[in-house]
Amino acid sequence: MLYDYNKIEEEARKKWNDNNVYKVSTSSIKPKYYVLDMFPYPSGAGLHVGHPLGYIFSDIYARYKRMKGFNVLHPMGFDAFGLPAEQYAIQTGQHPEKTTEDNIETYIKQLNKIGFCYDWNRKVTTCKPEYYKHTQWIFLQLFNSWYNKAIDKADSISNLITVFNEQGNTSVKAACDDKVQIFSADEWNGFSAKQQQDILMEYRLAFQKESFVNWCPALGTVLANDEIVNGVSERGGHPVEKKKMSQWFLRITAYAERLLNGLDTLDWNESMKDMQRNWIGKSIGAMVSFPLKNHADKIDVFTTRVDTIFGVSFLVIAPEHDLVNQITTPEFVGAVEEYKKICASKSDIERQAEKQVTGQFTGAYVLHPFTQTEVPVYIADYVLAGYGTGAVMAVPSGDQRDYLFAKKFELPIIPILDAQQNIENEADATKEGKYINSDFINGLNYKEATALLIQKLEEQKLGYGKVNFRMRDAGYSRQRYWGEPFPIYYDKDGIIHTVAEDKLPVILPNVDSYKPTGTGESPLATATEWVTQHGEGTRMETDTMPGYAGSSWYFLRYMDPENPNELVSKEAQEYWQNVDFYVGGSEHAVGHLLYSRFWHKFLKDIGKVSTEEPFKKMVNQGMIGGRSLLTQTNQIKNVEIPLHIPVMLAQNDKLTKEKFLILKKDDNRFENIEIDDVNWETDKDGNEFISLDIQLEKMSKRYLNVVNPDDMVSQYGADTFRMYEMFLGPIDTAKPWDTNGISGVANFIRKFWRLFYDDLGNAKNIDAAPTQEELKILHKTIKKVNQDIENLSFNTCVSTFMIGVNELAKQKTISKSTLTEFVKLIAPFAPHTAEILWTETLKNDSSVVDADFPTHDEQYLVESTFTYPIQINGKHRTNIELPVDMENEEIQNIVLADETVQKFTENKEPKKFIVVKGRIVNVVV
């Protein structure tokens, strides 16, 4: 048999299909193992070679685990709601459902060519009603729940109402809004339905509140941060402002502590956990109230450094702070309005990244809670409305931003600790030393001062100690079409009603236009009949859910994908538990991964799942970047700027004359360039070409550097493609795609095949008994591959295979038993080739997919001698081969007597003689 990869791979896939090899059952006596990839968003551009990197990686691991005796769940699906489909719909008028379906079909075709061991019967698609029915169901549970701190888990709203009816809310310990009013049972029962609804909103895990969105008046729509570039809309460059709208939120902050603590139980990268920890941002500090001068209200401030309170020389509040309008004195109204306008045009990132110090005095003063001195109140862009209370107490001597602000506005800089240094030039945030200029805490240290201050604040009702989280509640409303509709409607009094669970799903209606309505409402608002489906005067919620809704629980659905009654059955969930091995990009570190953990914990609280965490082990694959090719200057007459050349046309970063002619025909940039305008180089065979410059950029159509996996598979075969993707480097580092190297892997697979068949396709004689040398090669390879798979170092596995095959190819004879082990060893990496060799060449009955993975036998690897590298003063000078069991003293004698060693030691007595057994010898003179 010749190595015809097309034929071989097609045949292998047919065998797998015919025998349903990848069908996964939920009942097995084998231990379960769940290997999952982050499912893709099916974009119109199809897959490029960057996408399958993680999929191949996890596929190899899944196959390896299966060969190790596990019942492996390794599914795939599609995260199918999202902005790009909607933008495409706006441009073309095509229904996003249609384009999404087409894209999914393309993705599946592309994926199937690579030979993944997916059980497609378990495919999930988030935009299908059968799926989002359960997304809506989860939302209803969140809506009908509150976080009961007394039991430290979610509790039902009906329980809360019972408590309110009987005792009011004085004894309720809930994760809820800070400013909840206190009421008795009688008061509660006297409230109107609307009042009760508003109060319950402050407890629900899915709740509504006013918040700011990016409003673009010119486009008449709310924009995603992604759609804003330099403060203006990406489309059209129109100004964007902050607009207050009523929005749905999820109270993820209720779970902050559990999300933080849960990280300690997870087998994730420390860096990934750090990102989540920082995102959650737990800080222990205090709330302090600063009463306003000549005004009934007060400004609340959260600080982690209450000890610096006597260093406060001004207060800064966010320009959007509720109190700004009320406290600004008439002479500053104009300037404050002007400043607010400037801030509204900037994104939060821009505001925080801003190096220039800006701000505006409001004319108002607060009174220092302890000293009663007047403290001026400013607004400034570095304080964000959504963080903490949207107000900070500024201590210039201890905080650099405050310091710069104080310098600019000539405000006092008061040293507060005797250990503070250099504060003529910059702030010093130290906690060392004793307090000065600080009234009753003078002379105390940090710990004593903090405790005393919090005690005084609480005594005098000026504040209290508080744990604060940087994490905010998660915005859950999108004014978009292509997302899950909310199972919510409003009656004519504005009272919220939920759609009954047995009426789910609430189907996304068809609309005439996907274009923005201009009012800020989503396009759903134009589906009049749908909006009023619950009777005259009622209104369906027309916002839709965000992208992370469907992706926050999809991993559960694979366990029981067709269940119409519930998101996952108890049996299926209890068998599969949670994901053992999750592969995806680190760009999801704080988005998807945090939201999923939150939902999972909630589902555990309401008894839907039995595990506290969704993903036990997490591996991040690095991004594959593009490698663009550009013409060099002076290569083409009258063309000064480098031109991108399609990477698929070039070979070894060269463009031949022949390919140039294709380009001239197909690409209008080259229409007017004549062959003679090009400065051709000539190789030794007389072929003319130009050498191209390399530039690393994103893989993108516009750089002509996109490489399609289909092309790779058709040119080299899926097995070569799979192994080359792994060979590129460690899974977790970012790297550019370079097709040039793939021939090395292609050569390797052919060389491997030639262990079985000669150049004419005749089977080789493999009847000889294995030699010692052969067994050593085999077991060395088995040992290293097992180690490297466990360490997830698949690139070195491929190298190890290459070394093994190179060495075996040099042997005079190779035995069938050696080849059998080798085929099993390589099967996870090159499954098609392995399958055909396994069944047709080695005549096994069942698939190699279910063969047992080889383990090595140490007896073939024992060596009697070791070649010691000899260092003199840490520099490698020579090698000496010595028996492995030789004593140090004897080694020393032999080494010192060595000619080369003597040359370097010049017969001086060694100061030190270091022997690391089986590693190295170092002579220090």
Added chain:
RNA sequence: GCCCGGGUGGUGGAAUGGUAGACACGCAGGACUUAAAAUCCUGUGACUUCACGGUUGUGCGGGUUCGAGUCCCGCCCCGGGUACCA
């Protein structure tokens, strides 16, 4: 700005604190061939030497160590995230 990664030949990369550059690509030379393809062999960090060899070398500057790509301190550059891209 803040948080998290990364930086080793012409290229992708390898290296439990122990011979830096495994394995490949590319390049150069050679074998086979009418020729090409395929295959095989040899060389390939830089500088220096006829050669043996020597010097130097893992982004930059310091440090710890018998020994540092690896550990510590301070910089520079690049990538990801930054709450409505997914």
